[in-house]
Amino acid sequence: METDNELETWRLEWQAEYFVPPDLRKRVERDIRRHRHSFWASVAVTVLIGGGTTLWAAVSGESADIPVLAAVWLFVGITWATSIQLERMRGSSKPLAETTAAFLEFSIHSCRVRRQGIAVAAALYAGFFSFMVAWKYSQLAAEMPLDVWTYLTSGRVMTQCAITAVLAVIALGRRRRLDQELHHLMTLKQRLG
Amino acid sequence: MFLFGGPLYPSDLERRFSALLEAHGPSLGRVAGVYARDPAEREDLLQEIVVAIWRALPQFRGECSERTFVFRIAHNRGLTHIARHRLPTTELTGDLEVVDAKPSPEQALAARQQQKRLQAAVQQLSLGYRQVVTMVLEGLTYSEIADVLGISEGNVGARLTRARQMLRSLCKED
Numbered sequence: 232m233e234t235d236n237e238l239e240t241w242r243l244e245w246q247a248e249y250f251v252p253p254d255l256r257k258r259v260e261r262d263i264r265r266h267r268h269s270f271w272a273s274v275a276v277t278v279l280i281g282g283g284t285t286l287w288a289a290v291s292g293e294s295a296d297i298p299v300l301a302a303v304w305l306f307v308g309i310t311w312a313t314s315i316q317l318e319r320m321r322g323s324s325k326p327l328a329e330t331t332a333a334f335l336e337f338s339i340h341s342c343r344v345r346r347q348g349i350a351v352a353a354a355l356y357a358g359f360f361s362f363m364v365a366w367k368y369s370q371l372a373a374e375m376p377l378d379v380w381t382y383l384t385s386g387r388v389m390t391q392c393a394i395t396a397v398l399a400v401i402a403l404g405r406r407r408r409l410d411q412e413l414h415h416l417m418t419l420k421q422r423l424g
Numbered sequence: 425m426f427l428f429g430g431p432l433y434p435s436d437l438e439r440r441f442s443a444l445l446e447a448h449g450p451s452l453g454r455v456a457g458v459y460a461r462d463p464a465e466r467e468d469l470l471q472e473i474v475v476a477i478w479r480a481l482p483q484f485r486g487e488c489s490e491r492t493f494v495f496r497i498a499h500n501r502g503l504t505h506i507a508r509h510r511l512p513t514t515e516l517t518g519d520l521e522v523v524d525a526k527p528s529p530e531q532a533l534a535a536r537q538q539q540k541r542l543q544a545a546v547q548q549l550s551l552g553y554r555q556v557v558t559m560v561l562e563g564l565t566y567s568e569i570a571d572v573l574g575i576s577e578g579n580v581g582a583r584l585t586r587a588r589q590m591l592r593s594l595c596k597e598d
Binding site for chain 2: 237241250251255331332335422423
């Protein structure tokens with residue numbers, strides 16, 4: 232009886248606290264809209280890149296631009312297909328309401344898939360980047376004699392390499408964070424199991 | 425139309441969402457408190473929890489009680505928060521500040537001290553105990569807690585007994 236009183240006292244003390252920021256609803260709505268906008272932003276980027284390249288190829292009328300156009304659409308297509316496939320593998324469409332144990336399993340799986348996603352994105356980027364560098368070289372070399380080394384050390388290629396290096400650092404940082412998250416999730420699973 | 429500022433849901437879901445927030449908002453705020461280190465982090469986590477509820481609500485078909493549904497999501501988001509921020513799971517320290525407490529006169533001060541003491545003690549429990557105690561303090565039944573955590577009712581009882589012993593000694597230390 233005494234212990235029940237104790238629990239009841241704790242319960243009253245506990246529930247007396249009120250922590251709901253007055254602007255919570257607004258913040259949540261903002262967040263939800265941002266989620267929706269991010270999807271449409273991806274669509275817009277696709278339309279911009281794909282449409283822009285198509286327009287550029289149509290305006291130039293050069294048959295040499297067709298491989299670039301094909302490569303861009305192939306890249307865009309693979310990126311979308313891979314993203315959708317990864318999302319399905321990650322199971323993000325599953326309802327979030329599961330038991331804690333099941334949720335931890337799901338989180339671990341999701342974390343692994345996100346790590347794979349980084350590797351896939353890096354491979355896609357590397358393929359597209361190599362293609363673009365090679366294509367540009369073939370274009371320039373057709374107009375004038377051009378040494379490969381001179382081309383690779385030119386300002387334009389070096390700038391692209393610098394951007395690639397920055398992207399690589401970001402990807403590695405992201406992968407490192409995911410590794411840590413995965414490790415922590417495994418520890419949680421062990422601790423709560 | 426809803427993409428850029430219209431209603432978030434069809435009206436019936438919108439009503440359910442609002443009702444859930446109304447009924448469980450304060451509980452969610454307290455649950456967020458057991459996973460976060462400071463008030464700012466707690467606000468962010470609470471926001472994440474509510475967004476997760478919004479995302480899961482259309483799939484909720486009443487397979488469990490509404491309270492179980494809400495608490496599952498809250499604790500799951502709490503776990504994600506711990507994993508992402510690499511927070512300790514055995515011990516959490518730090519001064520807790522209660523924001524937006526309902527203003528009331530002097531007697532609220534003493535009550536607030538008690539709340540703080542209890543909150544600090546709960547936060548020092550290891551994660552498994554912390555989850556059970558939080559839900560018991562929120563008034564969930566053993567069966568509901570077992571449903572949320574995916575453990576047996578017996579296990580809930582055992583964890584609660586141990587957690588209460590620890591809470592008692594932690595509150596005494598203060």
